[in-house]
Amino acid sequence: MSSSRRAPATAAARPAAASGPAPAPEALAASTRGLTKTYGRGAAQVHALRGVDLDVPRGRFTAIMGPSGSGKSTLMHCLAGLDRPSGGTVAVGGTDLGSLDDDALTVFRRERIGFVFQSFNLLPMLTARQNILLPLELGGPRVDDDARERAQRLADSLGVADRLDHRPAELSGGQQQRVAIARALVTRPSLVFADEPTGNLDSTTSAEVLDHLRRSARELGQTVVMVTHEPDAAAYADDVVVVQDGLIA
Numbered sequence: 001m002s003s004s005r006r007a008p009a010t011a012a013a014r015p016a017a018a019s020g021p022a023p024a025p026e027a028l029a030a031s032t033r034g035l036t037k038t039y040g041r042g043a044a045q046v047h048a049l050r051g052v053d054l055d056v057p058r059g060r061f062t063a064i065m066g067p068s069g070s071g072k073s074t075l076m077h078c079l080a081g082l083d084r085p086s087g088g089t090v091a092v093g094g095t096d097l098g099s100l101d102d103d104a105l106t107v108f109r110r111e112r113i114g115f116v117f118q119s120f121n122l123l124p125m126l127t128a129r130q131n132i133l134l135p136l137e138l139g140g141p142r143v144d145d146d147a148r149e150r151a152q153r154l155a156d157s158l159g160v161a162d163r164l165d166h167r168p169a170e171l172s173g174g175q176q177q178r179v180a181i182a183r184a185l186v187t188r189p190s191l192v193f194a195d196e197p198t199g200n201l202d203s204t205t206s207a208e209v210l211d212h213l214r215r216s217a218r219e220l221g222q223t224v225v226m227v228t229h230e231p232d233a234a235a236y237a238d239d240v241v242v243v244q245d246g247l248i249a
């Protein structure tokens with residue numbers, strides 16, 4: 001399933017201990033070692049991640065596949081610093097996320113990471129345009145003309161330009177998903193995580209979004225990590241990682 005359609009610029013995403021020498025740290029956008037995440041206590045305990053060693057190469061498009069409940073979203077949330085692991089380490093661009101306190105982690109995330117949530121997480125009281133521009137507002141500096149232009153270009157390219165003045169409740173699921181993608185990309189983050197970004201899209205729109213993500217990696221050098229259930233979507237990626245039962249298969 002791994003679809004290396006071009007000569008690999010760096011090592012492919014892979015379970016870290018699988019084979020060969022470790023890639024140079026600068027070739028890696030993110031990596032985990034012994035990553036565990038346990039939810040709940042006692043009988044209700046769920047071991048969502050059970051010791052994940054993963055290297056995500058820089059500037060490539062990596063797909064994560066695996067059955068429902070296998071830990072894909074949990075892995076993405078830990079990689080993106082949205083959730084703290086129960087054990088093990090996560091490094092992003094050479095920074096150990098465990099060494100950052102909550103405030104530093106928030107700033108780090110804001111500056112480096114874009115995240116498309118499986119459930120979109122758009123703010124209901126803001127319009128699509130305001131949702132897209134939100135990460136820039138939160139970043140401190142005023143939203144300038146450049147940022148507005150970038151937001152408009154993203155909206156054009158994702159086919160939601162005519163819905164920018166509507167609130168999420170007035171958008172279809174697929175339109176909300178595309179607004180969420182624009183919001184994740186508007187800061188031009190070095191690392192983009194997308195959790196099933198085509199789950200609500202028809203095949204034509206899906207292809208456009210996937211092409212956009214692939215170009216983000218190839219033309220802009222962004223690292224893109226995408227969860228998907230669809231083999232057709234994974235085929236757009238440079239590498240495919242399979243998660244099964246809280247481990248890299």
Ligand SMILES: Nc1ncnc2c1ncn2[C@@H]1O[C@H](COP(=O)(O)OP(=O)(O)OP(=O)(O)O)[C@@H](O)[C@H]1O
Binds near residue numbers: 040047066070073
């Ligand atoms: N906040 C939580 N509290 C308790 N259990 C959780 C929580 N989040 C996830 N889990 C459990 O952890 C396991 C992994 O969940 P996760 O959301 O990572 O799966 P997934 O691979 O993304 O699944 P899907 O393909 O359905 O999105 C599941 O058994 C899930 O029920």
Ligand SMILES: [Mg+2]
Binds near residue numbers: 072073074118195
């Ligand atoms: Mg999930």
